Amino acid sequence: MGYVRVTKKHIIFNNTPMTTPTLSYQLFPLGDSALTLDWGNRIDEAINLEVMARYQQFRHQQFPGFIEAVPAYSSLTVYYDPVFIRKLLPAEGTAFNYVRERITEIMAVELTYKETNSRMVRIPVCYDASLSPDLEHILEENKITVEELISLHTGRIYRVYMMGFLPGFAYMGEVDEQLAMARKLRPKSTKAGSVGIAGRQTGIYPFTSPGGWQIIGMTPIELFNRNRKEPTLLQAGDRVQFYSIDKYEFAHY
Amino acid sequence: MRIIKAGIQDTVQDLGRYGYQQAGINPSGAMDRYAMQVANALVGNELHEAVLELHFPSSVILFTRPLMIAITGADFSSSINGEPVPLNQGIVVNKNDALQFHRPVSGARSYLAVQGGFQMNHWLESQSTNLKATAGGYEGRALRKGDELICRTEGEYSKYLNGKNFRILPWTADHQSGDNSKEILILPGKEWDRLPAASRERFLGTPFLITKLADRMGFHLGNEPLDILPGEELVSSAVTFGTIQLLPDGKLIILMADHQTTGGYPCVAHVITAHHSKLAQKRSAEALHFKMTDLETAEQLLQKQQQHIKQLQNACLFKLQPYA
Known part of the structure; x- marks a missing residue:
């Protein structure tokens, strides 16, 4: 990672693999162009490790129309482009359902380990x-x-x-x-x-x-x-x- | 072009800076993205090209070379060299023409596009001004007197001016997106169900006035406090343009283009994206009428709006061919 002068001497890398089972989450729309995965409104290191691992996964397995993902304490929000996605869909489908399906597919892949950016x-x-x-x-x-x-x-x-x-x-x-x-x-x-x-x-x-x-x-x-x-x-x-x-x-x- | 008198807050904006919210960098971008894209279509630009977003009182702008421009969005009664010029039409301006805005007739934000866009560095892949990070756009700030904006145009306009100081092109963008309803359509937020029935009824049945605290970050509404059922305190999570939060004092705030990336207040509703444009043109003391809709409708309206802009862009490109 390219860090510059001011900060380099302060940064030490240490990647620690961990194994933990996938935690359960809730998925809900955040307006018409984003949705949030929520692991339960808590400040909890184990949950945040899951959030970060899923965040990295989403960044690497982008689906068409994906804009960005934003991790928080115990939630991960995915922003998408509904107009772009609707062009790919049969007339009756919503972009939200499409994104939910893509995310459910990605979430079905169990994380074998959580490598944190530590x-x-x-x-x-x-x-x-x-x-x-x-x-x-x-x-x-x-x-x-x-x-x-x-x-x-x-x-x-x-x-x-x-x-x-x-x-x-x-x-x-x-x-x-x-x-x-x-x-x-x-x-x-x-x-x-x-x-x-x-x-x-x-x-x-x-x-x-x-x-x-x-x-x-x-x-x-x-x-x-x-x-x-x-x-x-x-x-x-x-x-x-x-x-x-x-x-x-x-x-x- | 040169700013010869500063406006209250005029900035360079495009469709926003995405991909950096995970670092707390808010997306910025034009408040009324519909009007901003119409302005670009009128001068034959890509729809995402950066434009000037003008608030009233607006900058006075001197053109230092011939250019093709278009003004859309709010009507601030614009003139060039003292002669009134219309909204939603291409205008070929000459060197030394001066553009001024006289009074806020309707709307809150006007957009000025120039053919070819502005010669300006991108910051994190966008030309939008981020006022918090003082980055992007023109030196990361609102325009000031004396600022010079370089336009990237290669057009040769003098032959269309015939010695006149400016020329209004003879076609108009139909600025209506087929949606003249006065309601602002919303979708339920995660904490909508925590509003008791009486609060929900008031939300959907009474008008909400926009207070004086209404800027690019958000619109504070001057409602009688709304009740919310007790629940656990929320840890911060991501929010978005159009999110309506319920503050601890029972008042509402609608997050706009310069919103924080995350928040910890209950999210009771979200304004649909297709209505951000309409909302962005509301001014302090205007009333908002909220109406609940569903995701399917919200997506359809947005798709229709974008199709309308695309059609307009194609029509403009056709009309502009002789001017190429």
């Missing part, structure tokens, strides 16, 4: 209060010290469950219960690079944007660069570990 990305974070508007609040609410917060946040390897919200925004989890924090009631302007917590999720804002996550630190790394071949640093399925840097390192990164 790159490991290490991301520096400065947990200095001057860069983290909600740090004091979260320390107070959760009755922990800043050292404990840093040790808890950097002490785990997180999974990128999905991408969404903003270009390059990764939904990662799950943080230690002692770090869990409810979203802000009203979104506030949040700077690019801000590292936040919402419930037991953690994420980084690639752009300055209104946001409701509680900000505990900031990374000097670019999460999104439109000039890169792959503009987003992170992808669904990645593993992420944060490491702490001080204000000096942040300023000179």
Whole structure:
């Protein structure tokens, strides 16, 4: 995978084959040009592994009229072109039924193993209060010290469950219960690079944007660069570990 | 062509950027893809060619060479050098002609196509402007005063101008797609069944006003709060253009061309794709009347709409032959 200068040193590849039985799912239309496969509305690593494996499968076994597939926590949405598909069909068929049949055929192929795209990305974070508007609040609410917060946040390897919200925004989890924090009631302007917590999720804002996550630190790394071949640093399925840097390192990164 | 006065939000858009939503990159693209394709058909372009999407107040545009253009979609009372020019007709403009838009007569978005399209880099396979990623289109942003757009045309137009400043071509695109109903047709969303009967009745039986919060990202509706039966909190999943979400305060939002790729609010319904065009031309304070339909009808209407555009494209290519 061609990654560029800024990020290369942070990425380690590790493909781990796993064997698990196919989980059951529900299929429903998302309007007239997409449909969603739903494995049950949960944040669960086993389900997300299935979602990602099926996502890769759909990308490699494209059917006529397939546009793209979008994986999420426990669902996979397939976008298709109904006008293109209807031209291939006898007069009475719907594009939705056609796509449902193609997908059912693909889903009938049991995954012998789930090879996850498990790159490991290490991301520096400065947990200095001057860069983290909600740090004091979260320390107070959760009755922990800043050292404990840093040790808890950097002490785990997180999974990128999905991408969404903003270009390059990764939904990662799950943080230690002692770090869990409810979203802000009203979104506030949040700077690019801000590292936040919402419930037991953690994420980084690639752009300055209104946001409701509680900000505990900031990374000097670019999460999104439109000039890169792959503009987003992170992808669904990645593993992420944060490491702490001080204000000096942040300023000179 | 040069922007000599900036509009409120005029951007380069094509049929959207697909294949990157898995990275959170929203598709963008024209809001009214029907009008955008009609504009392209009128000047003999491929239907997916990038065009300018104009909001009111719109840019004032100076043409720096002869070109063939067409304006479709919203009626913003356009003129060239002060003389009114029609919608849905090809126009050959001359060097130094100035195009202006005077007042928002009807609709919300106007489209300006130029024969040959714009000379502009593609970003991730599309020329659409993505305002969030500040990428694609013209430097990833709305057009500003002084911007120069290079047109890719190779046409030789001076012989059709005969010294005149511009010429309106003598055929008009029938902009009606055979669907004049005032209703916006919808399909049930996954959480439609979580609306109690009274909420569903109100959804389908009362008009919904579009609030001032209505832009390329979405239209917020000013409804009395709708009830929803309690259910488990939803984890985020993919959404799409036309998805109608129920917000925690009981109000509705319809996601439009610049929507986020994913969302965690209940999806109660989806506007059918064939009616995105009609919806995109609605303005703040206008009322929407929703009517439930089925997938078969939604697909048929979309197919008919696209057939209509194809026929128009063929007719225009035939008419344009002497101008080639």
